[in-house]
Amino acid sequence: MSASDASRDAAWSPVVEYGARRAIITIGIVLATLLELIDTTIVNVALPYIQGNIGASQQEGAFVVTGYLVANTVVIPLTPWLQHRFGRRRYYLASISIFVGASLMCGLSHSLAEIVFWRVVQGTGGGGLISTSQAILRDTYPERSQGIAQGVFAIGAVVGPTIGPLLGGTLTDNFSWPWVFFVNVPVGLLAAAIVARFLRDPERAERLPLDAVGVALLAVGLGALQYVLDQGQEKDWFGDRLIVTMTVLAACGLAAFVTWSLFGTRAPVVDLRVLKNPGVAAGSLLGMCLGVSLMGSLVTLPQYVESSLGFTATMAGEVILFRALFVMLLTPPSARLAASGKTDPRLQIGAGFVMLAISNLWLANVTTSISSFWTFLWPLALSGLGLAQIFVPLSLVVFSSAPIDDVPKASSMFNLARQMGGSIATAILVTLIARDTTLHQTELGLRVAMGRAPVRAYLAEHGGERSASARARLDALVAGQSVVLAYADTARFVGVLTFVFVPLVVFLRPRRAGDGAPARVAMEV
Template sequence: MIATFMEVLDTTVVNVSLPHIAGNLSATTNEATWVVTSYLVSNAIVLPATGWLSRVFGRKRLYMACVAMFVLSSLFCGFATSLAGLITFRVIQGLGGGAMQPISQAILLESFPSRRRGIGMAIFGIGVVFAPIIGPTLGGWITDNYSWRWIFFINVPVGILSLLMTYLNVADPPYLKRGVEKVDYFGLGLLAIGIGTLQVVLDKGQQADWFETPWIVHFSIISAVCLITLIIWERRTLHPIIDLTIFRIRNFAPGTILAFAIGVALYGSLVLLPIFLQNLIGYSAMQSGLAMSPGGVATLFCMPLVGILVSRSDVR
């Protein structure tokens, strides 16, 4: 859970610091948002392929590799001297961070007996929700009193602690045998291009006046073609990178849709509000962080209650 907390915290911390990053690296606010976009694109590409990667490399090995990649790229982000360099290292950071949350959940589920898994996931949820609560305030305080570079440097000791604890306490389950699997290169390419272009369109569409801009239209067409082809291909290939049959599970499909809706409502404002508060209202980074922090307090207090209710009643 430590690594997932670090990954979620890093996302919210960076959002508050974007105006300072833009000023320090001689970039516009719109250009600086690529610091967030680049991370989200690479993160979104890796996330659906986490299960396949775990089977190929082993869950523990993949998890430690992702944490190490995240920590090293965070260090280089802190030393970046140009916006292009920072964006490059953020892409690498996103590749490492994308797999950490699903692997953490898988490890946690297998650490608790079935009747206690609700409480286990509630504990995990507290960590995930607590990070966005303190992230804006912590990011604002660090940026105002030190430098935006330290929002990346703080990941280093936390990541090292996570690596050490994972090495000592985590083992792959017996059924998860690491071995050689046929690589679905075509599916992997479709996934990367489709998800990547879709993420860019969603993130930059408003600034580019949506479909009035040719490159938005082109990216949208590319994304649609790749994702539709991916669905058709993954249903027919013998070694799919994404097992689409899981959507036949009655509870999984609506749960995924609900999680998508919650994600849109919860995370959609995390990038926009700090920029609005600092550039238009005149808040400092610390003040904008304090303004955003109360949003997750109610969720934080509800998580333990949800864990108890799930353990004692039907999840639905």
């Protein structure tokens, strides 16, 4: 490395690392990131076993997932303030410790109240890991290696939620449900040891005033919103009084929080002014779309292949792994291209979203007549290629468009938007599947008239028109086809929505030479 490169790196970040030290820090950060991201999906598979063991109903058991997501969502936007107040290294180490300790207590819980409480604590620790991890990787790598830093984070962000269900199913089937929590302990302790030994703070902690009003309003608004998104379909949305109450509470809480943060205090706990930057605002909206597309298929595809195609849970997990493998393979060359400065990253990001949209429309055409395991290979490969074109370029553009002091705030907004996009996708798609299944079943039922020749032929083949078993078979066929059509509707919805977001790429502001930092960020081998 030349003297000029060293000088530029020193100006870039006071904690740039090299060699074995940087590699060890990267391992620790990746382990902590995977812990949090895997836990967003790993518990879903084990939930029926947890409910049976602690004697909870399905609705009560849902709080095991909801409690984690609510705490996670509330903490993410608070992380920049917490980093400044306590120091990044201390806060990050505390987050890992809280997460690991709560994981152990979740596995040792014997009642619904215990496990929900510790899941909330676990979500509090996990919420501090995501945006902090991304900011640490950004500062640990020199400017010319930012493609590597964000590529590492991108692989974790996509692979973590993907392997969660498969890992959860394997642990539950071969051991018992507490192991979906216990597995976090050794990995978390290793990550904590690495952070404690090797991570350095970019700056000293500051004695910032606590915006207690802002924290309270944010907790009420985001917490109520996450509850509505997670429980809305289960409780028939606005037919349930509690959902209506929580919706009003979310709207009022968030409106009051925005008003207070912009006009009521000089030191807001979440600085919304960072969204005045067009690059950060557009990048956050695109991050939300990314969350919709990523979590949309994670929610619907496993259910579809298991319920309609007869795949086992393990096979369903392996299908989802197709995409993760392609992301892992294709992210490094995509990151190299994004960081080279040879192309406009907006073209790469736009192309990635187009690929995601096409892959979802492609998946909509997969029906029960095409039931091969390998049928999903090419649409998911295209989805993996699209994701590889989006995450690193989008992260680089968002972070480079913000002043260096605002990067933690930009990272927090970007990750909050991505998580909320996943929550919104889950709520909308679960509702769409349920309601479209009923709609298609009604429509198909009207077409299955006894006077039609295909219907008579089907009944005759299975015992005749008066046979109860033949009629039951026909009803089951109609119900099954209704489910297939409903899943196709959700895939088309995600595909069209992704297309709608593509024009936002023009509002991104890639940093160019002369803007105060070099435009070219070469990939370091």
